[in-house]
Amino acid sequence: MQITPVLLCGGSGTRLWPLSRKSYPKQFVPLMGEETLFQASAKRLSGTGDGFAFGAPVVLTNSDFRFIVTEQLQAAGIDPGAILIEPDGRNTAPAVLVAALRAQAQDPEAVLLVAPSDHVVPDIEAFHAAVARGLAAIAEGQMVTFGITPTHAETAYGYLELSKAPDTAGTSVTLKQFVEKPDAARAAEMLAAGNFKWNAGIFLFRAADIIAAFKAHAPELMEPVAAALDEAEVDLGFLRLAPEPWAQAADISIDYAVMEKAKNLSVVPFDAAWSDLGGWDAVWREAGPDDNGVVVSGAATAIKCSDTLLRSDSDRLEVVGIGLEGIMAVAMNDAVLVADKSRAQDVKLAVQVLKDKGAVQATDFPKVHRPWGWFESLVVGDRFQVKRIMVHPGASLSLQSHVHRSEHWVVVEGTARVSVDGEVKLMTENESVYIPLGAVHRLENPGKMPMVLIEVQTGAYVGEDDIIRYEDVYARGEL
Template sequence: MRTKIIPVIMAGGKGTRLWPLSRATAPKQFIEFVGDRTLFQATLARVSDPAIYDAPIIITNDDFRFLAAEQARGIGIALSAILLEPIARNTAAAVAAAAAFVAQKFGDDTLILVLASDHDIVADADYTDAILTAQKTAASGKLVTFGITPSEPATGYGYIEIGDKLSTGACTVKRFIEKPAQPAAEKMLSTGGFVWNSGIFMFKAAQVLQELALYAPDVELAAKQAVAQAASDLDFIRLNVDAFATSPDISIDYALMEKTSNAAVVPASFIWSDMGSWDAVWKLGARDAAGNVTSGNATLINTQNSLVMSRHGHLAVQGLEGVAVIASEDAIYVGRLDESQNVGKLVKQLAADKSTASLTETHPTSYRPWGGYTSILNGDRFQVKRLFVTPGKKLSLQKHHHRSEHWICVKGSAEVTIGDQVKTLGENQSVYIPQGEVHRLANPGKILLEVIEVQTGSYLGEDDIIRIVDEFGRE
């Protein structure tokens, strides 16, 4: 049996509970909230010790494939593989597909550690001890989950009742408990013997498949067939869509962990949050003397115990307590921290209105395999964007039927192809690309290239791109 653990990081979620920063196309795992790393990058960093882990496997979807790859590259983390789910089928299908892939590539007895990419965890000595306890327990044949010692009677988490202690240091599982009402949560906290269900798991690859075959055979069969019929695409592995689609839409907890008699739990006291609300972000942030957590440009007067974050403009907050004020480039959320679990209801209301639906889907900043762009200004027959291109990367060779473009280089150096001509732009130099002309933008330098793009024309949608040559395999 392999002695090292292969982390499997699930990074395909499209949650909007941290709106307006998190959107369907820009989910929370890929956003920097507090600090200089995204939640996804922090998750990668936690499993980077080569003495314990092999290179991780990422399971995500087509929309986030380049973003995941680029964020891993940005912190120097090598990956074993990136598996692409063709459609969303919840965590049971994702775990089963990853287990089938690991068993096929690395062997049946390989241990896998299943992690969400959007949790915030303090990887201290308690965390390492919990991982090593789980490693021993999973190697002995158990399906292991991690239980976090509750710090409050939280109603937003599921709970696990702890059973007898095992020789490895883990415990048996008496039962799983759904997210409780407040009185039940308070009773469990006062009684003791209950832990939060973290959604972190460890088990042998083939063993979890064997037990899924007993308790959720449709999930197991779909995953195995999706992996067996998978296709390679650049650095990605595309799971077969027809096979994967036959899997039921069910979580790994419902499909397996709540049914098996072979579950074990590792009680752990490390700091953990599923970052499911602005209240959770505030609790984990660095608070000042007044209990405030701030990020970006903000001035606070006579304000206590609040979260104030700005991605655009300067926020001035006066005379408030216990609030969240979150400003993205195009929307501002203001609400009480103790009601932030209900942001999802607000997002549903916004999504139901045609005039605001786009605020829940797309973000002004979009990421691409070469870098990305931020929408600055939209008008009638024109729009202005800031393009940013990673050193050594280039956009596709392309043309547009309905628009022309002006590019102004404001940082770095740009290699511009227009027709059969190639020229280099320095800072404060510009170029015009006529409608219908073949063109390409590249960054030949060693620093980030930034270009202001002014588009004019009768139609300015992103689907007016005819790619002629694309190194990322996009059509």
């Protein structure tokens, strides 16, 4: 049997600020090792298992992340399947429904495995075995969710109450009810009871069954979501859902819209390791603390610390902790978080406070990703800005001009092809070129290695929206 993986890829992960931000959330960041959470999720939902094979993935994301998705899938050696662009985030129910409608139109017997793209599941073989057990249930008309066996009394997760304690074979058990995130006392009670599982938000079902469930329990979603799919437009291989009908769909989760009301929902217990990395305390736990309960990552040093996480994701900023206990400190080029580890779930409050005061660090990642590569601001003044720009091999920026600024480029790695008002030349390391205000210009990397240059902008305005595009291989209207 073929299973179509559906990866939900639109969250912002504010509890992992400052590493995870709206412009570049946690699923695209290498939080645990060299691989990103999105890449690890895509690999987990690929290959074959007992009696099934995964097909090409369907990814639900937004326009800002579309090129990041394709780039990271290709880097992971996975051929990108359908990438559906949501005009705006409407939560998981509309996303799951549109994936199911598209799958059923292509194959009336389609089977979908829907999963978030930011979870950690180290034992892929155990996960595939759980999927195989779920297939037995959906053959009988059931929809399946996967319940994680709790390892501690967690208050940050919702729970699934099973109708009975699961057997040792791990076969599916009828769901009794969903349980909201509990307080500490209730979490301890559920842990001791033995018939409660963490709700991982991972589902397995036939497309026909989930569509029938929407028609029965959330019929108001059917028309706008179906219209958004029917009126969708293909754009450079992406499928852009129609914005007007999509905006009419309720902003609601799949749990609230359908799953809490469905009578044919079973739970397959999953006893292996799992984490949604929902906070820095979860990162500390998954990273494997040493004998003193200390985790260090990047340019970080702990001296006589205990029960502490120290992390630096900046090669220019060393984090040193002395005599700390129960502290998490996370540093980036533009922001530093220092908090009591017991307050990990409150990090999202800091993000809101920063938004309220207008701090760009609340939402904007210091490294801005584009389909051609990335750039980061090194220095910003009243009438100037200095950037570092990296262009992928074979990639090119748009043919463009600026109204308010001139630019000076210095190549520091690789080779650049530069066009200025029709004059084209190759530039190698230590060579530079001046781009006068108003000049029509383009930057390309003709080589097989990444190209890096330093850009110095000067002028009355150096914002990213000072750009006129004349031609763009990525069909972008702006930025």
